[in-house]
Amino acid sequence: MPDTGGSLMAARATSVAGVVAPVTGTAFPHPDPTAFPFDGDTLTIGGVRADLLAARAGSTPFFVYDRTLVSRRVARVRAGLPEGVELSYAVKANPLPALLAHLAGLMDGLDVASGGELLRALDTTVPASRISFAGPGKTTGELTQAIAAGVTVELESALELERVREVAGRLGVRARVALRVNPPFAVRGSGMRLGGGPQQFGVDSEQVPELLGRIPTAEVDFLGFHVFAGSQNLDADSIRAAQRATVELVLKLAGFAPAPVRYLNLGGGFGIPYARRDRALDLAPIGENLAELLETSIRPRLPQARVVIELGRHLVGEAGVYLTRVVDRKESRGTTFLVVDGGLHHQLAATGNFGSAIRRNYPMAVAHRAPGAPPETETVDVVGCLCTPLDLLGKAVELPSARVGDLIAVFQAGAYGLTASPTAFLGHPAPRELLV
Numbered sequence: 275m276p277d278t279g280g281s282l283m284a285a286r287a288t289s290v291a292g293v294v295a296p297v298t299g300t301a302f303p304h305p306d307p308t309a310f311p312f313d314g315d316t317l318t319i320g321g322v323r324a325d326l327l328a329a330r331a332g333s334t335p336f337f338v339y340d341r342t343l344v345s346r347r348v349a350r351v352r353a354g355l356p357e358g359v360e361l362s363y364a365v366k367a368n369p370l371p372a373l374l375a376h377l378a379g380l381m382d383g384l385d386v387a388s389g390g391e392l393l394r395a396l397d398t399t400v401p402a403s404r405i406s407f408a409g410p411g412k413t414t415g416e417l418t419q420a421i422a423a424g425v426t427v428e429l430e431s432a433l434e435l436e437r438v439r440e441v442a443g444r445l446g447v448r449a450r451v452a453l454r455v456n457p458p459f460a461v462r463g464s465g466m467r468l469g470g471g472p473q474q475f476g477v478d479s480e481q482v483p484e485l486l487g488r489i490p491t492a493e494v495d496f497l498g499f500h501v502f503a504g505s506q507n508l509d510a511d512s513i514r515a516a517q518r519a520t521v522e523l524v525l526k527l528a529g530f531a532p533a534p535v536r537y538l539n540l541g542g543g544f545g546i547p548y549a550r551r552d553r554a555l556d557l558a559p560i561g562e563n564l565a566e567l568l569e570t571s572i573r574p575r576l577p578q579a580r581v582v583i584e585l586g587r588h589l590v591g592e593a594g595v596y597l598t599r600v601v602d603r604k605e606s607r608g609t610t611f612l613v614v615d616g617g618l619h620h621q622l623a624a625t626g627n628f629g630s631a632i633r634r635n636y637p638m639a640v641a642h643r644a645p646g647a648p649p650e651t652e653t654v655d656v657v658g659c660l661c662t663p664l665d666l667l668g669k670a671v672e673l674p675s676a677r678v679g680d681l682i683a684v685f686q687a688g689a690y691g692l693t694a695s696p697t698a699f700l701g702h703p704a705p706r707e708l709l710v
């Protein structure tokens with residue numbers, strides 16, 4: 275996740291009893307000022323005014339995703355990466371069926387992390403042979419779904435290999451399998467680490483040769499390797515170093531494979547800016563590095579390998595906005611609170627409670643104000659409607675004065691938003707999601 279350092283939860287937990295530790299920050303608009311332009315005082319998303327979108331949704335809060343921004347982002351990533359590198363979308367970032375249908379036309383593949391995501395991915399036009407299924411703890415039922423459908427199972431353990439063999443034998447098919455490797459290195463700069471040291475993800479690289487030697491080729495069609503070692507990284511140099519180390523590792527492991535490597539998933543981890551101090555990831559050096567690796571190592575040594583970069587948040591995160599309405603406004607001992615009808619039950623990450631080390635304000639704006647609104651700005655805390663101090667969407671945010679009924683937009687809400695939030699907490703209705 276975006277931040278490093280102590281979390282809000284931790285800060286509060288360690289504060290003097292009854293005193294909430296201060297968390298500072300001011301609001302700032304969306305990092306790309308062209309993404310969601312204002313029409314007068316009103317934010318537009320996909321060219322539609324926020325107040326009209328609220329009317330269309332029928333209720334607040336709700337999420338809106340701009341398909342043009344998603345397409346634009348995919349095009350930008352493709353332009354930055356060398357030709358021949360395939361792009362896979364990690365469905366976990368945002369599994370909304372309408373968005374998946376849109377992405378299906380733009381991606382080379384989809385990556386899923388559960389039987390539920392698998393069924394959604396299979397509903398799209400992406401062929402099963404271009405769908406991969408990664409993640410620990412796949413049940414025999416999920417493996418059965420995946421193998422029957424012909425998707426690539428990315429093995430996370432030796433026991434999973436046994437299960438795959440058993441399921442393939444029972445179904446009378448050859449399972450398409452890649453091995454997820456837990457590398458001996460961690461990726462510097464990742465907001466979330468998924469590789470290096472002991473991990474529930476993948477098979478430790480030093481155990482891989484022995485496991486490859488045990489692959490039952492009658493039941494298992496071994497395709498290649500997957501290394502996904504980190505997420506939310508804004509440091510191009512770290513990503514370059516990880517990609518180089520990954521290729522080096524895979525070239526060594528390929529010598530133990532029971533078949534030529536036809537699939538090489540180098541992971542991704544491309545981040546997006548969430549906090550004011552974050553800088554957008556520079557794709558150019560990553561693309562140059564990949565081009566060099568392709569030319570000097572991958573193509574000569576693994577000529578049959580499809581090379582895949584797997585991205586979630588970078589493709590959809592910045593295209594989403596969470597819109598919520600002010601339901602109360604109050605002063606408390608010098609602080610002005612805007613209380614909105616949304617909160618952490620829909621947008622946990624923006625409150626700093628989804629793996630953030632330090633809570634920092636996400637970019638936000640007043641998306642629509644009633645006619646005749648006061649011209650001044652003010653500094654406010656934007657809090658959600660849940661009865662917990664964790665439900666803090668914006669701390670000391672400078673915003674145009676907002677009144678009850680006005681709309682607040684929280685940006686960077688397209689990835690790990692609704693489905694990464696505790697929607698059942700306090701029993702509020704589920705928000706709508708619109709794709710425009």
Ligand SMILES: Cc1ncc(COP(=O)(O)O)c(C=O)c1O
Nearest residue numbers: 364367408502505506585586587
């Ligand atoms: C295997 C795998 N692929 C893809 C992703 C997506 O990461 P991101 O959305 O940061 O691109 C993750 C994230 O945890 C993952 O574990």
